[in-house]
Amino acid sequence: RQRASSMLALRRLVLWAVLARLATATPTCVETGSPRTTYTCSRFTSHADFDRFLSRDFSPDRYSRVDFVLKDSNLDYLPPAALEGTRASSVKFSNVRVHGETPASAGGHPFSGVTSWLTKVTFSDGSTVPHSWSLLAPLNKLEDLVLEQMHYVNLSSGFNLLPKSLKRVRVSNSTISGVDVDWLHQLVNLETVRVENSNLNTFLRSMLPLPAAKLTSLTLRNANLTSLPADLTVDIPHLTELNLQGNDIKHFDQESFAPLLTHHSNVTAHLDGNPLDCDCHARFLNQIPDGWTTPPCQSPERLKGRHVKNIGISQLICESASGGR
Template sequence: MADYAALRFTVLLSIALSWASAEPSCMQIDGHKYRRLVCREFGSPEDFKKHVPRNESSKDTWFLLINSAMDRLPPAAFAGLNVSELILSDVKLGSLDDPEAGEGPFSGLEQSLKKMAFRRDSTLPSSWSQLGKMAALQELHLQRYRNLNLTRDFGKLPQSLKLVFVFDATLNKVDEDWLADLGNLETVIVRVTDLPVFVRSMLPRPAPKLRTLDLAENQLGAFPQGLAEDLPQLQFVNLEDNRITTLEEKDVAPLHKDPVLVRLIGNPMHCDCKLWFLLDYTDRWHYFLCQSPEIHQGRYIKMLSEPELPCEYGTPAAAGPANVPPSAAPAAQPSAATQAASSEAPPSSASP
């Protein structure tokens, strides 16, 4: 038993030492149901031939390429590995587009790739049509980007897409219909960005399968209008930690029905008679502490009464601009929980 423990320690130590080097390398970790390949410091297409283990596996493979820079990925760079999840983190390329002739870097993933993630300003395709043939793709993640464009080109992604996740980004351009052509979306998450406005036209109409709209920790200055329109399966709307100062009953009331849960915690709300309607709303929702007027600062809106919320307080101007988007504005700082959730997972963790 002692010999086995010593051998195991030696193996783990050698892996750790090789991983600490700045040389191109790959590490393979086999789990019960999944295989994980983690490669780093690639500087040329030849590194894929030298370092990526090409043994086939019946297990789904999670492939993570980090801290790499080269002109292009090689043709069919990940083919034959049964890759279901592909993450490019701090991968700088001259281009990620398919060549005019021959195979593109994602060739061979059409039937296996379910999740694609780009992190830390990794090079993006010039058009999302580069992923248009990924028939099994269900999730697209974009994390830690500066000057990200959310345009109607997203409509060229495959119709199999169920989830779009944008996290920790400053936005250069946002089209008012950037997700409108993705009719099978179930979850849209845009968190920790400088997005000042979200409008109904950004989503498909109808969006028959959309259940979750998570817009926490952005710069939204108003409750989005029309969220109950052609969204029959909507269950969760998260507007936590934005810059919303007041609510219009006409915007909120259509969501006041089972099974919809709305989360409004952390907004700098001005509590006056405009919010009377909330006093009769369900206790299932997550409300907020009043920011103003001073007499109510720090008090929970549902603990107040109509006589305590007169109209003469006046409503301050909404915090934040109303145009889309302020490219120069800094992104919101993520909460501690969000920061923890977004960190790069260690190679030995269960999820990438």
């Protein structure tokens, strides 16, 4: 009798484990929050799951804004009109693999049905980015594109296929496999560009529109930069915030900041967190506006730990300049 009881308990345990596994593997969609609604779907394994599990009855009188999240999914492709009826104003793909392109059909592209109000798209946690950024071209209200915690993302010239309505681009906590010289060059309405905690390694002025007439904020923080282009701030007439914190820049060239120093009295620049060499090239930092932040000197040893603003210009010398002294 005791053995039979043990066998029954074991069977129940096995059954519970099987049911638990099936439950965690079953695609689900859950609605949370009010009045701003987040609609989260997870564990999709096929394009057909959008029709099987997605609710499409988000009426405008009840839902003014819906944040749609798809996570932990592995798809053959995104179906046409995948989000139709959801009233999604933002879409986030988190840990989502997509293995093929959306087939051409009368149903249109994956975002058919939400183009009138979709303003933000996020790819995160190693999700597959579109084979071509033209996939997002029909989103004529798109303002924000976010890439966070991505693996080997390529910042290619294909970004210029994104809709011209785009205002903000953010890349954070990601591994960058490469960046083209004209990365965002044609996106003339950009207002904010942020690359943070990612190995950008190199930045050129040609990566931004020329002129960047609407750009107000440029952040290249913890981006593995060792130098800046001389024309960094040329033809960015409305730039008010420049963040270069946490890079490996030893020498800041005055020419890189000349337009800000001569024409932008209200600009804020953050240069701290860099291993500054306080030689003759750092003299201009002695006269920067109060709103700017700079790192303490890392070298030479006699000035280490001191801030440029507290050092006389005569002490900021280059070896070639001091050779005859």
